[in-house]
Amino acid sequence: MTDLSSPSPRLNQDGALAHVAYVLRSNPVTLLAFCMFAVLLVMALFGPYLVPHDPLVSNAAQALQPPSLVHWFGTDNLGRDVFSRVVVAARLDLAISVAAVALSFAIGSVLGSIAGYWGGWLDTVLNRVFDTIMAFPLFVLAMGIVAALGNTVENIVYATAVINIPFYARLVRAEVNIRRNAGFAQAAKLAGNSDLRVLAFHIFPNALPPMMVQVSLNLGWAILNAAGLSFIGLGVRPPTAEWGIMVAEGANFIVSGEWWLAIFPGLSLMFAVFTFNLLGDGLRDIVDPRQRS
Amino acid sequence: MSGTLRTVIVRLSQAIPVILGVVVVSFVLTRALPGDPAVYFAGMAADENSIAETRTALGLDKPMAQQFLVYAGDVLAGDLGQSLSTGQPVLQDLMTRLPASLELTLTALVLSCLIAIPLGILAATRPGSVADHLCRVLVTAGVSLPTFFTGVVLIYVFYYLLGVAPSPVGRLDFIYIEPDRITGFYLIDAALVGDWETWGAAAKQLILPAITLSLFTLAPLARMTRAAMLSALSSDYIRTARAAGLTESKVLYAYAFRNALLPVVTTLGMVFSFTLGANVLVEKVFAWPGIGSYAVEALVVSDYAAVQGFVLAMALLFVALNLIIDLTYTLIDPRIGFETR
Numbered sequence: 001m002t003d004l005s006s007p008s009p010r011l012n013q014d015g016a017l018a019h020v021a022y023v024l025r026s027n028p029v030t031l032l033a034f035c036m037f038a039v040l041l042v043m044a045l046f047g048p049y050l051v052p053h054d055p056l057v058s059n060a061a062q063a064l065q066p067p068s069l070v071h072w073f074g075t076d077n078l079g080r081d082v083f084s085r086v087v088v089a090a091r092l093d094l095a096i097s098v099a100a101v102a103l104s105f106a107i108g109s110v111l112g113s114i115a116g117y118w119g120g121w122l123d124t125v126l127n128r129v130f131d132t133i134m135a136f137p138l139f140v141l142a143m144g145i146v147a148a149l150g151n152t153v154e155n156i157v158y159a160t161a162v163i164n165i166p167f168y169a170r171l172v173r174a175e176v177n178i179r180r181n182a183g184f185a186q187a188a189k190l191a192g193n194s195d196l197r198v199l200a201f202h203i204f205p206n207a208l209p210p211m212m213v214q215v216s217l218n219l220g221w222a223i224l225n226a227a228g229l230s231f232i233g234l235g236v237r238p239p240t241a242e243w244g245i246m247v248a249e250g251a252n253f254i255v256s257g258e259w260w261l262a263i264f265p266g267l268s269l270m271f272a273v274f275t276f277n278l279l280g281d282g283l284r285d286i287v288d289p290r291q292r293s
Numbered sequence: 294m295s296g297t298l299r300t301v302i303v304r305l306s307q308a309i310p311v312i313l314g315v316v317v318v319s320f321v322l323t324r325a326l327p328g329d330p331a332v333y334f335a336g337m338a339a340d341e342n343s344i345a346e347t348r349t350a351l352g353l354d355k356p357m358a359q360q361f362l363v364y365a366g367d368v369l370a371g372d373l374g375q376s377l378s379t380g381q382p383v384l385q386d387l388m389t390r391l392p393a394s395l396e397l398t399l400t401a402l403v404l405s406c407l408i409a410i411p412l413g414i415l416a417a418t419r420p421g422s423v424a425d426h427l428c429r430v431l432v433t434a435g436v437s438l439p440t441f442f443t444g445v446v447l448i449y450v451f452y453y454l455l456g457v458a459p460s461p462v463g464r465l466d467f468i469y470i471e472p473d474r475i476t477g478f479y480l481i482d483a484a485l486v487g488d489w490e491t492w493g494a495a496a497k498q499l500i501l502p503a504i505t506l507s508l509f510t511l512a513p514l515a516r517m518t519r520a521a522m523l524s525a526l527s528s529d530y531i532r533t534a535r536a537a538g539l540t541e542s543k544v545l546y547a548y549a550f551r552n553a554l555l556p557v558v559t560t561l562g563m564v565f566s567f568t569l570g571a572n573v574l575v576e577k578v579f580a581w582p583g584i585g586s587y588a589v590e591a592l593v594v595s596d597y598a599a600v601q602g603f604v605l606a607m608a609l610l611f612v613a614l615n616l617i618i619d620l621t622y623t624l625i626d627p628r629i630g631f632e633t634r
Contacts, residue, residue, distance in 0.1 A: 128310065128314065129314075131310075131311060131314065132311065132314030132315060132317070132318055133318075135311045135314065135315050135608055135611065135612050135615075136315065136318070136604070136607070136608045136611065137565075137566045137567075137569035137570045137607050137608070137611050138566060138570060139567075139569075139570025139571070139573065139574075140569060140570050140573065140603070140604055140607045140608070141318075141604065141608075143573065143588065143592070143600070143604065144319070144322050144600065144601060144603075144604035145322065147322075147592055147597065147600045147601070147604075148322040148323070148597075148601070151592075220436075220437065224439050227439060228439065228440075228441065228570075228573075228574055231441045231574060231577070232573060232574065232577055232589045232592065233589065233592065233593055234592065244439075244441075247439075247441060247442055247445060248441075250445070251441075251445050251448075251578060254445050254448055254449045254453065255448065255452065255453060255460065255461070256453075257449075257453050259449050259453075262442070262445045262449075263445075263446065263449075266439065266442035266445065266446070269439050269442060270437050270438065270439065270442065273436075273437040273439070274433075274434075274437040277433065277436055277437055278433075
């Protein structure tokens with residue numbers, strides 16, 4: 001995309017902005033996704049300052065209250081305010097998934113670039129490693145990694161990053177590989193740039209647009225994955241507010257009808273995943289209109 | 294036929310490096326425990342002596358390469374170590390619990406195929422219809438649904454509110470006696486001895502978890518069926534078939550669907566990976582006594598041999614399933630050959 005020469009950078013930028021505006025106007029769903037994303041960001045950044053109650057303070061007299069005006073989402077078995085806990089949990093859930101995706105983005109980019117640019121035995125070895133990772137059911141592999149490294153939040157991040165690396169590395173490898181001998185890459189080399197420089201500043205940027213789409217789609221999956229791990233009791237420990245563990249705790253009360261404990265954190269989780277999936281689809285429309293489904 | 298045989302052999306040999314890789318990864322996982330693995334494998338209540346014993350038993354006093362060979366040999370012999378919580382060999386534990394998981398997974402997959410494939414075909418043949426919109430909604434919602442949350446919601450609605458589902462306490466209600474173990478699949482065992490009351494009870498327990506899992510796998514299958522059917526329907530041979538005056542159903546099922554089936558089968562392999570992971574969550578929600586909840590219980594009490602055995606078993610199961618899927622369509626579709634690649 002960006003390797004097409006454009007008359008002037010300014011015009012190109014205006015064109016891109018106009019294209020974004022056009023896509024947003026013609027596809028209100030994408031606009032909605034951006035708004036939903038903004039809500040999530042506000043929850044994550046300012047949540048602890050906005051909530052009406054302390055998410056960790058228990059109050060036995062107020063235990064298991066259904067939703068009311070005082071406690072919008074009701075209270076849990078220890079009398080903690082579910083609404084406050086759901087809002088505050090956004091920061092941890094987003095932090096885990098963003099950190100995991102950033103890690104796999106960085107590592108996947110480096111490994112994929114190396115494999116795609118130089119090829120040879122390194123390429124073969126890396127491909128074998130990625131094949132092996134993909135040969136595991138990914139959630140199960142993440143369980144095994146967390147079990148092996150130790151039951152902490154950081155290790156959830158590492159495990160989620162590891163199982164995502166192959167997707168990024170493969171994408172970058174393909175994008176780099178097809179441009180390895182492109183005219184602009186050869187011109188950059190002839191102008192005296194080193195291999196590393198050509199790779200990092202001339203070829204790799206072309207892989208960024210599809211990577212951004214992948215990131216957005218991946219974020220939703222990473223949140224699901226992290227919440228799933230904490231649902232089975234890995235990583236996040238009570239009394240920390242986190243959506244997965246809140247659903248797990250609430251599941252014990254669902255058979256006796258206290259639905260608000262599990263439903264609200266579960267809905268927030270769905271909201272977050274849905275936002276990232278919509279955002280990913282929208283970004284794909286902006287980045288590559290041909291792939292629109 | 295000899296060509297097909299060669300293809301099969303080539304495909305089988307391709308699985309060997311993958312299996313080797315899986316064993317290496319699981320070896321690394323067992324040895325990556327922070328600190329002294331012997332302490333972890335000996336368990337919480339271990340003293341100096343039993344730790345030293347475990348160390349010799351696991352071969353941890355030997356060099357790394359030798360340790361790996363010992364480990365690979367053990368895996369080959371089916372020895373995945375002892376579970377601390379049950380006191381049984383891990384392999385035996387897994388084998389007793391595997392039918393429960395397979396019964397759930399396979400029921401869910403069949404269920405989602407039965408819904409997703411017709412839905413995908415309908416959506417592709419009638420764009421803009423109710424089926425098309427339903428397909429789109431399901432596809433978008435399906436990928437955003439956390440499996441464990443769907444399970445909880447279904448329990449609330451069908452058990453608590455409507456009271457039509459039995460309580461989520463595993464494979465059979467307490468009032469029934471489990472059928473004699475023949476295959477380990479309750480539905481098959483109960484049917485074999487003709488005990489239809491137990492069969493009904495087991496089926497009732499199975500429905501909710503199976504629906505939960507299949508909701509999760511519906512989305513990729515429906516999406517792939519729709520896309521594959523659309524591309525098949527727009528191809529030249531369909532136009533020719535229509536021009537030749539073949540009936541619509543003949544065109545649709547004998548020509549378009551047969552060709553669209555290949556990508557769908559491929560997706561099925563990918564879906565299996567998700568299902569095996571989601572299985573763990575669904576089993577926890579419904580207290581289903583499969584290998585997933587076995588692993589979760591083992592995780593809680595830091596029973597490492599059991600967890601790593603579970604991870605290895607799942608990976609091998611997945612590799613085997615992919616192999617079967619690949620081989621199936623090598624046999625179905627004569628165009629696929631590995632020599633030409």
